[in-house]
Amino acid sequence: MGRSPCCDESGLKKxxxxxxxxxxxxxxxxxxxxxxxxxxxxxxxxxxxxKSCRLRWTNYLRPDIKRGKFSQEEEQTILHLHSIxxxxxxxxATHLPGRTDNEIKNFWNTHLKxxxxxxxxxxxxxxxxxDLVSTLPYLLALANMTxxxxxxxxxxxxxxxxxxxxxxxxxxxxxxxxxYLLQSSNSSLNINNNIxxxxxxxxxxxxIITNMEQExxxxxxxxxxxxxxxxxxxxxxxxxxxxxHHQSMIPHDHFLDPQQVSFxxxxxxxxxxxxxxxxxxxxxxxxxxxxxxxxxxxxxxINVPSSAPLSIPTNAITGDASSCTSSYGGTPSxxxxxxxxxEDPIMHDLS
DNA sequence: AACAGGAGCAACCGCACCACA
DNA sequence: ATGTGGTGCGGTTGCTCCTGT
Numbered sequence: 001m002g003r004s005p006c007c008d009e010s011g012l013k014k015x016x017x018x019x020x021x022x023x024x025x026x027x028x029x030x031x032x033x034x035x036x037x038x039x040x041x042x043x044x045x046x047x048x049x050x051k052s053c054r055l056r057w058t059n060y061l062r063p064d065i066k067r068g069k070f071s072q073e074e075e076q077t078i079l080h081l082h083s084i085x086x087x088x089x090x091x092x093a094t095h096l097p098g099r100t101d102n103e104i105k106n107f108w109n110t111h112l113k114x115x116x117x118x119x120x121x122x123x124x125x126x127x128x129x130x131d132l133v134s135t136l137p138y139l140l141a142l143a144n145m146t147x148x149x150x151x152x153x154x155x156x157x158x159x160x161x162x163x164x165x166x167x168x169x170x171x172x173x174x175x176x177x178x179x180y181l182l183q184s185s186n187s188s189l190n191i192n193n194n195i196x197x198x199x200x201x202x203x204x205x206x207x208i209i210t211n212m213e214q215e216x217x218x219x220x221x222x223x224x225x226x227x228x229x230x231x232x233x234x235x236x237x238x239x240x241x242x243x244x245h246h247q248s249m250i251p252h253d254h255f256l257d258p259q260q261v262s263f264x265x266x267x268x269x270x271x272x273x274x275x276x277x278x279x280x281x282x283x284x285x286x287x288x289x290x291x292x293x294x295x296x297x298x299x300x301x302i303n304v305p306s307s308a309p310l311s312i313p314t315n316a317i318t319g320d321a322s323s324c325t326s327s328y329g330g331t332p333s334x335x336x337x338x339x340x341x342x343e344d345p346i347m348h349d350l351s
Numbered sequence: 352a353a354c355a356g357g358a359g360c361a362a363c364c365g366c367a368c369c370a371c372a
Numbered sequence: 373a374t375g376t377g378g379t380g381c382g383g384t385t386g387c388t389c390c391t392g393t
Contacts, residue, residue, distance in 0.1 A: 014363075016387080038378065054379075055362065090381060101381075106360055109383095 013047045017056050021046060025053055026061050059102045066098025070107055078104060079112060083126040 017025075028044035034057065035043075037050035046053060059065075070078070074096055081092045089101035089108075096104065116123040 016361075036378075051364095051379085052362075058380095059361075087382065102361080105382075110359055 011047070012041075012049050012052075014052070017060075021048070022056070022061055025057060029057060029061075059100045062100075064098055065100065070099075070111075074099065075112065078108065079116075079126075082108065082112075086124070 024044050024046055028040065032043070034040055034054070037054040040046075040050055040053050041048045044053070048056075077095055078092060081095060085091050087105075089105045093099055093101040093104050113123040116126070121127065
């Protein structure tokens with residue numbers, strides 16, 4: 001190969017485009033199409049390389065480009081697609097009409113990545129981080145609190161600060177705990193499914209709990225005086241009762257806007273036998289309260305035939321669990337909710 | 352008001368892939 | 373089969389604007 005880059009040619013302008021250049025480019029493409037990008041600059045009277053012209057057109061001047069802030073839906077879509085595709089910005093862009101790969105990439109790097117990190121998720125794997133770095137902010141907060149107390153704050157101020165930290169720690173701990181747990185139990189399920197064929201019986205649910213207790217999260221729980229037993233109880237419940245739900249199915253025509261629905265696996269647990277002979281599994285979808293997606297008991301049942309083509313992603317169960325633990329508060333994170341309802345159709349679409 | 356640091360974003364760079372001669 | 377041109381893609385850079393001191 002060894003072909004030199006087109007922009008090596010001397011005398012060609014680089015840097016920001018002027019309105020005049022933009023106008024020349026737009027007019028030329030509108031009249032003649034872009035044709036060969038390499039030939040275009042001369043034909044359009046531009047002192048730019050073809051590559052620069054192409055970039056300017058595709059990322060900025062194209063008439064179908066949607067500009068402005070990303071909507072909540074777009075954000076959810078990006079988060080979810082990124083969890084599937086990674087940094088395949090062009091592939092992600094195909095699912096967001098009017099958005100360019102460059103714009104999505106920038107949005108990811110400047111907003112979403114930081115957001116995930118702040119929420120305690122690894123932006124590359126989308127999994128909860130259990131390393132020191134992720135718990136550091138909380139440990140620092142604890143240190144700050146100790147310092148505050150040392151400075152003779154009033155009891156009320158101390159209580160307020162403590163409550164705030166507790167709430168945040170509880171939230172993070174729950175998310176990470178449940179996610180960890182359900183991932184573990186999913187692994188457990190897989191192992192248990194094969195247990196008759198292998199001798200691998202060393203992995204049991206007690207081990208899940210034990211492992212979980214060894215995570216930094218339990219430290220956070222202790223710090224913030226979380227009712228840890230409650231979490232562990234839920235953990236045990238889900239460890240012992242998950243099997244069918246990992247294999248439940250949701251058909252496409254029941255796919256709903258992730259902003260509008262939440263999912264309750266407790267309901268699923270209670271109704272998994274189905275309501276007639278032909279239907280084997282049910283899921284309940286409910287309108288999602290903007291910030292607190294608690295289970296709405298007035299929602300309707302949705303038929304989820306076992307023959308539906310796509311399975312509920314494992315992480316859906318995390319959303320489930322969060323709903324089920326709503327009795328003691330908490331809000332599942334946006335990524336989980338989006339993953340729950342976006343994954344299947346898009347995965348199907350991509351395949 | 353001036354400056355520093357950070358955030359956001361447009362643009363560039365270099366590599367990879369594909370089509371074609 | 374190989375070389376070359378064209379294009380697309382992901383990572384990075386650097387400029388501009390904003391905010392805090």
